Amino acid sequence: MLKQQKDVRHVRFGRALSSARDKTGMTQAVLGRAIGRSDSHISNVEGGYRRMSATDVRAADEKLGANGRLVRLYDDLYEDGPTDWLDNLVELQAEAEIIREWHPVLVPGLLQTEDYARAVVSAGAPWRTPESVTDKVEQRMRASARVLDGPTPHYHVVIDDSVITRPVGSPAIMASQLRSLVERVRSGRVMIQTYPFASWPHAGLSGPFSLLSSASAPDTVHVESVYRGQATDDPETVRHTGMSFSTLQANARGTRETVEHLCAMIEEHEQHV
Structure with missing residues (x-):
C-alpha cells in the first residue's frame, strides 16, 4: 500500500508554483510574506501536500508575474466535478x-x-x-x-x-x-x-x-x-x-x-x- 498518498492535483500545481517562483529568484519566505502566508505553507503547497486557496493563487500569480498561468492551471485542476x-x-x-x-x-x-x-x-x-x-x-x-x-x-x-x-x-x-x-x-x-x-x-x-x-x-x-x-x-x-x-x-x-x-x-x- 502506498504511504503518504498525495492528491495528484496538488502535486501538479505545486510543481508549477515552484517553477514560476524559481524563474523570479524569489524564495519561499519572500513569496509567503508577499501573499500573507508562511514559508512553510508555501513549502507544503510546492511539495504537493496542501491545496492553495483560490485567493492565494491569484495573489501569487500576480506577485510572480505569471500572467494568469497559475490561475488557469488551478481552475483546470480544481474545477467542480470528479477529476479523471x-x-x-x-x-x-x-x-x-x-x-x-x-x-x-x-x-x-x-x-x-x-x-x-x-x-x-x-x-x-x-x-x-x-x-x-x-x-x-x-x-x-x-x-x-x-x-x-x-x-x-x-x-x-x-x-x-x-x-x-x-x-x-x-x-x-x-x-x-x-x-x-x-x-x-x-x-x-x-x-x-x-x-x-x-x-x-x-x-x-x-x-x-x-x-x-x-x-x-x-x-x-x-x-x-x-x-x-x-x-x-x-x-x-x-x-x-x-x-x-x-x-x-x-x-x-x-x-x-x-x-x-x-x-x-x-x-x-x-x-x-
Whole structure:
C-alpha cells in the first residue's frame, strides 16, 4: 500500500508554483510574506501536500508575474466535478524525462493500437455506449501521441508473457498490436522487455506500476486500477518500487530476445486468423 498518498492535483500545481517562483529568484519566505502566508505553507503547497486557496493563487500569480498561468492551471485542476485520474497520469507522463513501467495484464495504454484499445475499453466497461467507447479510445490515442511523438520521455517497459499470449479482441488484433510493439522497439523510441512465464514468483505480483523521473521534480510512483490511480513521491516507496523494477528488468528477456519472442507470437496469433 502506498504511504503518504498525495492528491495528484496538488502535486501538479505545486510543481508549477515552484517553477514560476524559481524563474523570479524569489524564495519561499519572500513569496509567503508577499501573499500573507508562511514559508512553510508555501513549502507544503510546492511539495504537493496542501491545496492553495483560490485567493492565494491569484495573489501569487500576480506577485510572480505569471500572467494568469497559475490561475488557469488551478481552475483546470480544481474545477467542480470528479477529476479523471487518467488525465492526471498523462500530465505526469508528458512532464517526465524517464518512464519505467511494469505491466502484467495488458499492453500499456501508451503503446496500444486503436483496435486493441477499443477491445480493452469495450470489455472492461460493458456499460459504455459505442459513442463513449469511441471517445475513450480517441482520448487514449491522443495521450499516446502527446507523450511518445517527441524524443522524450525515455520509455522503458517490462511486460509479462501473459500480455502477449492472452488474445484480446481477436487473433488479428493481437498480431497487429504485437507488430506495433516490434516497430516501436526497432525504431529506438521505446525499450520493451518481456518477462517469461518460467520466472515465478516475481517482484511484480502487486500489479502494474509506473516510475516517473524528471530533473525538475521528485521521482513519482503511480499505481493504477480500473477506477482510480494513486501517485506518491514518498522516498521510501520510490526506492522500493525502483528495486522491484530493477529486479523485473534483470530477470526479463533482453531487447533482442524480446523482439524474437514477439515475432514468434505474431506468427502464432496469425495462425488463428
